[in-house]
Amino acid sequence: QVQLVASGGGLVQPGGSLRLSCVASGFTISSYAMSWYRQAPGRERELVAGISSLGGSMNYADSVKGRFTFSRDDAKNTVYLQMNSLKPEDTAVYYCNARLSLTRSYWGQGTQVTVSS
Numbered sequence: 001q002v003q004l005v006a007s008g009g010g011l012v013q014p015g016g017s018l019r020l021s022c023v024a025s026g027f028t029i030s031s032y033a034m035s036w037y038r039q040a041p042g043r044e045r046e047l048v049a050g051i052s053s054l055g056g057s058m059n060y061a062d063s064v065k066g067r068f069t070f071s072r073d074d075a076k077n078t079v080y081l082q083m084n085s086l087k088p089e090d091t092a093v094y095y096c097n098a099r100l101s102l103t104r105s106y107w108g109q110g111t112q113v114t115v116s117s
Contacts, residue, residue, distance in 0.1 A: 002026035002106045006096045009111030012086055016115070020081040022096030022108055030054070030074045033099040036081045038092035038113075045095070049081060053099075063089075086115045 008020040020036065035050030049060045049070040058070060069082040079096065096108035 004096045004108035006108035006111045009113045011114045017084045034079045035097045037095045040092040
């Protein structure tokens with residue numbers, strides 16, 4: 001059974017940092033595309049960062065380049081999103097996604113990130 005459990009969100013001041021974690025079970029993350037998305041109130045869900053299957057390439061949204069870092073620990077079957085220099089516009093619910101095939105995509109439960117003074 002595929003499961004994604006995200007954690008690490010919280011309230012942080014502008015300029016602060018957070019690290020999100022997503023623990024996967026039921027499959028091996030190193031073989032599949034893994035991504036972080038976010039959804040702010042009233043907006044569509046958007047891709048933040050991700051890695052293609054078998055670690056072929058990594059991509060970031062322009063709005064987070066240079067501030068966010070996606071990483072993967074295959075031994076722990078876990079992906080991370082290190083978020084630095086956070087801005088109020090980064091406030092959103094962040095979701096972990098695993099794409100196992102063209103028709104099989106799984107989502108974690110989401111973790112709230114709020115950037116506010």
